Amino acid sequence: MISQTLAIIKPDAVENKFIGKIITLIEFHGFAISKMRMLRLKKEEAQKFYSIHRGKPFFDPLVDFMISGDIVAICLESENAVDKWREVIGATDPEMAKEGTIRKIFASSKQCNAVHGSDSNENAKIELDFFFN
Ligand code: ADP
Numbered sequence: 666m667i668s669q670t671l672a673i674i675k676p677d678a679v680e681n682k683f684i685g686k687i688i689t690l691i692e693f694h695g696f697a698i699s700k701m702r703m704l705r706l707k708k709e710e711a712q713k714f715y716s717i718h719r720g721k722p723f724f725d726p727l728v729d730f731m732i733s734g735d736i737v738a739i740c741l742e743s744e745n746a747v748d749k750w751r752e753v754i755g756a757t758d759p760e761m762a763k764e765g766t767i768r769k770i771f772a773s774s775k776q777c778n779a780v781h782g783s784d785s786n787e788n789a790k791i792e793l794d795f796f797f798n
């Protein structure tokens with residue numbers, strides 16, 4: 666069954682001019698792009714999006730990073746989209762990410778790790794609503 670997930674091209678990847686290369690990989694891996702928008706988050710929006718991480722040591726730097734420049738939010742569709750996209754992006758820490766994954770190729774640190782991917786179907790729905798409703 667076809668499902669959806671949220672991808673975000675984060676400010677580091679936009680700044681480094683990796684939008685095109687990342688979208689090429691999205692299509693190479695067989696996802697359909699059903700919605701896409703470029704935007705810059707406000708501080709309150711970034712805090713809300715990452716509210717599950719509130720209180721963690723990396724929360725404030727993460728929010729500052731996510732509002733530091735434009736991002737691209739993308740609705741991806743495929744079979745098993747959530748798990749498939751997490752496979753394609755690789756581990757949070759690019760040093761731990763497998764060869765060929767987007768974070769291995771494009772990320773520069775655990776914080777500036779190029780892309781976001783929803784971690785469950787439930788969160789994918791919440792996160793897609795956040796950007797597209
Ligand atoms: P993921 O994006 O792989 O689902 P998390 O949900 O755990 O990872 O964290 C959200 C984001 O917060 C990460 O993508 C990364 O940008 C940042 N982050 C997570 N852990 C750390 C950390 N230990 N140090 C710095 N930034 C972090």
Ligand code: MG
Nearest residue numbers: 781782783784
């Ligand atoms: Mg996460």
